[in-house]
Amino acid sequence: xxxxxxxxxxxxxQFGITKQSAQDNVARxxxxxxxxxxxxxxxxxxxxxxxxxxAALEVLETRHVELYQGTDTGFExxxxxxxxxxxxxxxxxxRRRLLGLDAPEQVExxxxxxxxxxxxxxxxxxxxEVEP
Numbered sequence: 001x002x003x004x005x006x007x008x009x010x011x012x013x014q015f016g017i018t019k020q021s022a023q024d025n026v027a028r029x030x031x032x033x034x035x036x037x038x039x040x041x042x043x044x045x046x047x048x049x050x051x052x053x054x055a056a057l058e059v060l061e062t063r064h065v066e067l068y069q070g071t072d073t074g075f076e077x078x079x080x081x082x083x084x085x086x087x088x089x090x091x092x093x094x095r096r097r098l099l100g101l102d103a104p105e106q107v108e109x110x111x112x113x114x115x116x117x118x119x120x121x122x123x124x125x126x127x128x129e130v131e132p
Contacts, residue, residue, distance in 0.1 A: 045098055053091050059084040 006014075012022035064077040096102050124130045 042098060046095070049091055049095050049098075053088065056084045056087045056091065060088070 008022045008026070009019045011026070012019045015022065017025075059080055062080075064080045066073045066075045066077045121130065
């Protein structure tokens with residue numbers, strides 16, 4: 001209906017609801033269509049993340065040795081394992097964002113209320129209307 005040029009008011013009148021309810025219903029319907037259309041792409045990205053995760057796990061589980069002039073020093077090289085761990089963390093972060101699993105960040109705010117007469121007095125002092 002909206003795509004045919006009907007106003008939210010007209011849609012609301014046709015269904016016996018308020019203009020705001022019509023607008024809310026249209027927004028919900030459009031969001032659902034967008035989510036449904038994005039689902040195949042989301043699934044493809046999750047499969048790609050699965051493949052990348054398997055590759056990183058393979059690096060993590062493989063023994064890596066340090067070489068000196070092409071010869072095994074007998075020491076284990078932790079660099080590839082640490083890089084794989086870092087990559088797994090980044091893949092996990094990407095997966096969480098894709099699935100919407102991260103909770104919104106909470107911000108603490110402090111509001112100080114200043115009495116109006118004090119604000120007026122400070123403004124008068126700034127204009128030079130009040131002597132100290």
